[in-house]
Amino acid sequence: MSSTPRSFADWSRQAVDLRLTYNGNRQVDWLHPALRLDGRFTAVMSLQSGGYGDILLATSAATKAATDVDATDGLCQLSDAETLAARTEFRKLNVAKSSVVVLKVPKQSLTVAAKEKAFRKAMRALLELKDSNIPGVALMRASCPSECIEVYNYYPCDLAAAAKEIRSRLKCISESFLFYWALQLAEAITGLHECGILHCDIHPENVLMDAEGNLLLHDFGLSKRLPEESFQTSNRRQAAAGWLKIPKKFRDDARHFAMLEAGWWPPELEDAFRNHGSGGRDSVGSDGMVTMHMNHTVDWYGLGATLFVLRTGSYPLRHFSETQLTRMLERPAQQLHHNQQPEHLTPNFSHFILQLIREKIPNRLGHAGDGREVLSHVCVRSSPLFRCCDSWEQRRERIRCRQLPAPYRIVWGWPEFVQRLEQYQLPRLV
Numbered sequence: 001m002s003s004t005p006r007s008f009a010d011w012s013r014q015a016v017d018l019r020l021t022y023n024g025n026r027q028v029d030w031l032h033p034a035l036r037l038d039g040r041f042t043a044v045m046s047l048q049s050g051g052y053g054d055i056l057l058a059t060s061a062a063t064k065a066a067t068d069v070d071a072t073d074g075l076c077q078l079s080d081a082e083t084l085a086a087r088t089e090f091r092k093l094n095v096a097k098s099s100v101v102v103l104k105v106p107k108q109s110l111t112v113a114a115k116e117k118a119f120r121k122a123m124r125a126l127l128e129l130k131d132s133n134i135p136g137v138a139l140m141r142a143s144c145p146s147e148c149i150e151v152y153n154y155y156p157c158d159l160a161a162a163a164k165e166i167r168s169r170l171k172c173i174s175e176s177f178l179f180y181w182a183l184q185l186a187e188a189i190t191g192l193h194e195c196g197i198l199h200c201d202i203h204p205e206n207v208l209m210d211a212e213g214n215l216l217l218h219d220f221g222l223s224k225r226l227p228e229e230s231f232q233t234s235n236r237r238q239a240a241a242g243w244l245k246i247p248k249k250f251r252d253d254a255r256h257f258a259m260l261e262a263g264w265w266p267p268e269l270e271d272a273f274r275n276h277g278s279g280g281r282d283s284v285g286s287d288g289m290v291t292m293h294m295n296h297t298v299d300w301y302g303l304g305a306t307l308f309v310l311r312t313g314s315y316p317l318r319h320f321s322e323t324q325l326t327r328m329l330e331r332p333a334q335q336l337h338h339n340q341q342p343e344h345l346t347p348n349f350s351h352f353i354l355q356l357i358r359e360k361i362p363n364r365l366g367h368a369g370d371g372r373e374v375l376s377h378v379c380v381r382s383s384p385l386f387r388c389c390d391s392w393e394q395r396r397e398r399i400r401c402r403q404l405p406a407p408y409r410i411v412w413g414w415p416e417f418v419q420r421l422e423q424y425q426l427p428r429l430v
Contacts, residue, residue, distance in 0.1 A: 136188025268361065352365070
């Protein structure tokens with residue numbers, strides 16, 4: 001039996017208390033001495049985080065943007081602080097005015113060209129999105145172009161780390177959690193596509209969680225521009241037909257990032273590295289090379305793969321039949337005690353996930369109508385959360401305004417690195 005709430009009131013009543021730790025209690029590397037960047041940012045530690053990659057927790061001595069710091073939204077006016085010893089606002093790291101920020105540093109394994117390219121793509125996408133008012137996107141606060149460093153607000157956790165802790169405490173991730181996350185991510189993806197942006201790299205490590213448990217898409221280093229006709233038209237058939245050629249340089253990008261076997265990528269991207277068609281709009285040139293294409297469904301596949309791995313602990317396998325994938329969804333990722341029964345997913349929600357990860361692009365949920373189609377799926381429109389919403393626009397607005405009751409109440413625990421920060425004396429800023 002599924003314990004999915006059957007009424008709007010049930011969602012609030014059945015919310016569970018959830019204790020999570022900052023950054024999933026991942027390993028921390030203290031920097032001795034602290035790293036200085038142009039005299040403005042002083043980083044005291046390095047955090048390993050899926051959502052940020054290799055990140056540095058830092059404070060800033062700048063009271064206004066410096067000449068070579070590119071302020072994307074006038075938000076790099078960070079407060080000054082000499083020590084972290086007496087800081088109390090660390091409990092409020094999600095607050096925009098906090099003096100603790102994240103510096104997203106390129107991975108050392110990347111070539112200079114790859115670092116610069118990923119930085120340019122992220123900048124381009126986030127500049128397009130900064131005035132979009134999409135609540136489900138983590139926007140850049142500032143940047144240091146000379147070092148390819150991006151500056152963000154610090155969010156407590158990424159979805160991969162949160163899911164790991166949830167499984168350890170609750171044994172499996174319930175449908176109410178997955179459905180809540182699916183709605184927030186679907187609304188964010190819809191907003192991206194309306195702005196002409198393909199994320200191309202959606203998976204749990206690239207989804208951040210704020211202090212209230214809301215989700216935000218992050219890491220636009222592999223993003224692409226959609227063809228104009230696919231997002232600047234009122235004709236939905238024409239919009240769905242917008243195809244984007246998968247260029248050779250995209251394959252090179254993936255090689256730089258060591259992502260050739262990324263389980264969250266749809267078949268058309270996986271096949272691009274093997275030069276054979278995937279059921280998309282492919283053609284063979286005079287040189288015998290296959291020209292492969294993708295469209296906006298690459299992000300919808302990423303959503304489906306994210307939900308699948310959160311539920312099962314592994315990404316969907318192409319050679320598996322729909323029946324086999326359904327059986328995997330029925331099994332929680334964490335082993336239960338012999339006398340415990342797994343909480344089954346409702347047939348409609350299982351169907352929702354399976355439609356998102358269809359191998360053939362034209363059969364994939366979202367191909368015909370993008371976000372409209374996804375947010376009109378029977379599992380969404382029949383949910384008690386949208387009982388008074390007759391249109392997909394009304395459902396979307398309810399999600400966008402964060403009017404849905406969360407299935408959990410998060411209490412953030414203090415990991416070891418937070419406790420050590422209280423005794424750590426930050427070097428005097430200049």
